[in-house]
Amino acid sequence: MIKEVLRQIDDMDKELKALGEDRSAEVKQRRKQLEQARAELLEGCNSLSAADKVFLARHPHRPKIDEYIDALFTDFFVQRGDRQCKEDPSILGGIALYKGKPVTVIGHRKGNTLEENMKYNFGMPGPEGYRKALRMMKQAEKFGRPIITFIDTPGAYPGKEAEERGQGEAIARNLAEMSTLTVPVIAVVTGEGSSGGALALGVGNRVLMLENAIYSVLSPEGFASILWKDASRHEEACDVMKLTAQDLLNYKVIDEIIPEPLGGAQLDHQALFANVDAALERNLSQLSRLSGSALASQRHKKFRQMGEV
Amino acid sequence: MPKVLDALTGLGRSSTLARKAAPESGELAPIWQPPVFVTCPGCERRATRRAWAESMYVCPNCGRYQPIGGYYRLSLILDHGTFRELDEKLEGSDPLDFPGYKEKLAKQTRKTGLSDAAIAATGKIEGMPAVVVVLDSHFFMGSMGTAVGEKVTRAIEYATNKKLPLIIFSASGGARMQEGILSLMQMAKTSAAIADFSAKGGLYISYLTHPTTGGVTASFASLGDIMLAEPGALIGFAGPRVIEQTIGEKLPAGFQRSEFQEEHGFVDAIVPRSEMKATLAQILRLHSKGGRRG
Ligand SMILES: [Zn+2]
Numbered sequence: 001m002i003k004e005v006l007r008q009i010d011d012m013d014k015e016l017k018a019l020g021e022d023r024s025a026e027v028k029q030r031r032k033q034l035e036q037a038r039a040e041l042l043e044g045c046n047s048l049s050a051a052d053k054v055f056l057a058r059h060p061h062r063p064k065i066d067e068y069i070d071a072l073f074t075d076f077f078v079q080r081g082d083r084q085c086k087e088d089p090s091i092l093g094g095i096a097l098y099k100g101k102p103v104t105v106i107g108h109r110k111g112n113t114l115e116e117n118m119k120y121n122f123g124m125p126g127p128e129g130y131r132k133a134l135r136m137m138k139q140a141e142k143f144g145r146p147i148i149t150f151i152d153t154p155g156a157y158p159g160k161e162a163e164e165r166g167q168g169e170a171i172a173r174n175l176a177e178m179s180t181l182t183v184p185v186i187a188v189v190t191g192e193g194s195s196g197g198a199l200a201l202g203v204g205n206r207v208l209m210l211e212n213a214i215y216s217v218l219s220p221e222g223f224a225s226i227l228w229k230d231a232s233r234h235e236e237a238c239d240v241m242k243l244t245a246q247d248l249l250n251y252k253v254i255d256e257i258i259p260e261p262l263g264g265a266q267l268d269h270q271a272l273f274a275n276v277d278a279a280l281e282r283n284l285s286q287l288s289r290l291s292g293s294a295l296a297s298q299r300h301k302k303f304r305q306m307g308e309v
Numbered sequence: 310m311p312k313v314l315d316a317l318t319g320l321g322r323s324s325t326l327a328r329k330a331a332p333e334s335g336e337l338a339p340i341w342q343p344p345v346f347v348t349c350p351g352c353e354r355r356a357t358r359r360a361w362a363e364s365m366y367v368c369p370n371c372g373r374y375q376p377i378g379g380y381y382r383l384s385l386i387l388d389h390g391t392f393r394e395l396d397e398k399l400e401g402s403d404p405l406d407f408p409g410y411k412e413k414l415a416k417q418t419r420k421t422g423l424s425d426a427a428i429a430a431t432g433k434i435e436g437m438p439a440v441v442v443v444l445d446s447h448f449f450m451g452s453m454g455t456a457v458g459e460k461v462t463r464a465i466e467y468a469t470n471k472k473l474p475l476i477i478f479s480a481s482g483g484a485r486m487q488e489g490i491l492s493l494m495q496m497a498k499t500s501a502a503i504a505d506f507s508a509k510g511g512l513y514i515s516y517l518t519h520p521t522t523g524g525v526t527a528s529f530a531s532l533g534d535i536m537l538a539e540p541g542a543l544i545g546f547a548g549p550r551v552i553e554q555t556i557g558e559k560l561p562a563g564f565q566r567s568e569f570q571e572e573h574g575f576v577d578a579i580v581p582r583s584e585m586k587a588t589l590a591q592i593l594r595l596h597s598k599g600g601r602r603g
Contacts, residue, residue, distance in 0.1 A: 156527075158547030158555045163565055164573050168526030168546035172500055176532055179501035180508065196496055196527040196546070203497050217484045217493040217524075222551075227486050241489050242405050251404070253490050300501050304462070306494035307455030309399055 002052035012038045042262040050238040056212040057191045061266035065092050065107040065150045071273040073098050088129030090121040093136050104140035106133050107150030124157035127170035130200050134174050146184040149201040156197030171200040178203035182292030189213045205299050206283045209245040211260040216243035326392040329380035335362045365582045379428040379443035386586045387432035400424035401456040410487040423448045425456035429464035435590035440468040446480040454485030458495025465502040474512040479530040483523020496528035503532045512596045517544050536576040538567035
């Protein structure tokens with residue numbers, strides 16, 4: 001269980017810190033011991049179970065969209081509102097420079113504290129969020145900007161107002177419109193990609209996925225509750241759902257796995273950002289060679305082939 | 310001579326549909342059969358199968374809409390002898406090797422006689438040709454897996470290539486859980502097909518019936534040029550139970566029903582079953598002449 005491993009690593013890190021700069025032979029010895037044990041523990045994180053990955057994908061210290069934006073882009077200008085009735089803070093988006101060139105960046109927003117999470121509705125958008133995203137995507141198309149989306153959501157918000165304002169229609173519209181965009185679209189599943197609420201930002205020319213992220217038709221809890229009328233069987237659900245990056249690469253639902261630092265992205269944000277950066281740069285430069293109509297047609301064909309009978 | 314052949318093949322087609330719709334239409338039942346009574350789950354009163362069939366399975370006592378099978382619905386709207394099924398043999402598979410799913414699929418097929426939850430056909434409505442897709446809620450609650458997604462997509466592509474109007478009757482519990490992520494991807498696949506059909510000027514009438522929820526609502530079902538709904542149908546993305554658990558309160562009566570959707574601007578009209586064919590014909594007629602592409 002990754003949870004237990006991470007707890008042990010955390011304890012070791014605390015002890016290492018407490019040892020401080022003491023240079024006595026005794027402390028040196030202990031430090032060496034600890035570092036070796038830590039490395040061994042991390043080595044064991046090489047093959048994680050699906051349930052372990054669900055745990056990591058939801059880890060509170062996993063990087064959030066604003067951290068990705070800070071690390072990978074410059075000159076970020078936030079855009080707000082769906083121009084119809086509301087601003088939905090559970091989606092963060094705007095215009096930024098990537099390697100000096102303008103792009104539109106959009107993603108689900110989770111917070112680092114309970115207060116932030118309340119504000120961002122734990123990354124669960126309403127229809128306004130999806131309509132805001134679509135508005136930004138159409139604008140990106142107008143100005144010829146590539147679109148990069150970051151997917152990390154437990155799902156679209158199942159609320160009363162969300163239904164009144166057409167949650168289903170908003171998601172459907174995004175899927176249809178995204179399929180026709182004439183600019184490059186790269187989607188990166190960074191954490192939890194649950195249900196139509198994730199897919200609504202996911203119709204990309206390239207769909208990349210972090211090594212320990214998950215992508216599924218529903219959360220394992222929701223899945224167990226629907227299928228077996230028992231949400232407590234969620235760990236069992238993790239195994240049969242085929243929701244890991246490795247599974248999805250096999251099914252050609254995603255194009256590429258972005259490696260994470262051993263033990264999970266939360267242990268080393270900078271190392272993760274370097275990997276994401278490399279993958280983004282490579283894919284974007286490949287896509288930038290295609291014409292607008294070639295991009296739309298490649299995207300259409302890619303999704304046409306999914307689950308072809 | 311060609312006329313005779315046409316009539317003969319027409320006869321063949323209409324009898325195929327009549328046979329497939331027979332359990333509900335009662336048309337092929339022997340005369341000597343004793344009357345079968347069916348109890349309404351709404352008012353719990355009984356009526357003969359014949360009385361139900363005459364009212365198109367709207368309860369003769371309380372007016373409640375009963376779900377009807379796909380072939381029966383097609384028999385209610387297509388002109389006699391014009392039915393031709395598309396991709397009849399396309400059946401569900403088990404792409405994720407999900408424990409017990411193959412057996413469940415086989416059981417659903419035995420129970421319903423369907424290969425999966427979608428039926429696609431071409432036919433004429435008051436003389437006007439169209440592609441019609443019906444999701445049948447008797448098969449796995451009309452849920453969308455790869456077979457449904459593929460059949461719907463192929464029907465849309467057929468309508469695109471033949472420049473025919475498209476009518477889809479939705480009824481679905483959402484995504485087919487046992488096909489996991491591939492079910493989810495059918496939302497993108499079908500929506501992209503609709504986007505292409507629409508960009509080429511095709512007319513799409515989406516007809517929502519009870520219940521239309523989840524991934525079907527959040528894809529092709531919500532993308533009609535014209536949005537129709539049957540009275541009293543549950544239409545939404547999240548299910549009422551999930552919403553109640555999330556917000557911790559009971560939902561008001563009528564929440565997510567057709568009338569609610571009309572009030573909130575998501576359907577053009579609520580159309581009773583008895584007016585279904587006439588309304589579809591009216592809309593087809595309104596698109597058959599004039600207009601830039603006409
Ligand atoms: Zn009744």
